[in-house]
Amino acid sequence: MRLIFGLVLLAGLALAGFAIHTAQGRFNQYKSALASTQQSIVPTKDVFVVRRQLKYGDQLRRTDVRAIQWPATSVPVGTFASMDEIFPPEDDGSRTVLRLMERDEPLLRAKVTNPGQGAGIAATLTPGMRAFTLSVDVNSGVSGFLRPGDRVDVYWTGGGGEGGVTKLIEANMPLIAIDQQTDEQRNNPTIARNVTVEARPEIVAKLAQAQATGSLSLALVGVQDQTESASVHATLREVLGAEETAERRQTCTVRTRKGAEVVLIPVPCPEDG
Structure with missing residues (x-):
């Protein structure tokens, strides 16, 4: 009886040792595989995205923003580093949305105003540039096809020799507003009475003089057109x-x-x- 008990005990110890050895081998294999996987993982960084669709003029609040992991080598330009950078603790004003953003789209500085700032033209002007309004009608305003974000060539027609002259006075001018609308996502055509362009102060002076001494016409520039318009003028004799x-x-x-x-x-x- 003792002999049988001893044999059973020895068999149990052998099986236990084999199980421990097998488990240790599997554990070592798992550690090696985990280390290899960690070496191949792409480093990430927190990027803040919006939780819902936000349109022009919407107020951006903390509840609209969340952080996700983003590949560190592909972080979009203009993102925020922290929630406090988006909503500074010392500033109680919320930000206003300037561009349409879809759900889970990265929040970029160019798409929102500064804290407490409204979504007016002053919030979108490039430093050193000025906003200047031109009076247009159904003919000079390209028959209502203009919208914020488009570019136009500005032509001046005035008196002069040979019955008058028409000249290109400024090319590729960006439109930042149509009447009182600044939203670039608007799609419905309207017959504008005024368009507002962004220009340097010296160009503003030229446009003001041209508008006071003759009539202005606009020519729409294609979205993909990157060519620079040459000097253009036409007299009545040439026409x-x-x-x-x-x-x-x-x-x-x-x-x-x-x-x-x-x-x-x-x-x-x-x-x-």
């Missing part, structure tokens, strides 16, 4: 030809109103100076 221009100078009229009727009265043309 109509010399003979027709001379004929137009021989017969001049003035407009006069008789009640509700507008009458054209022929008058002698002034001599070219």
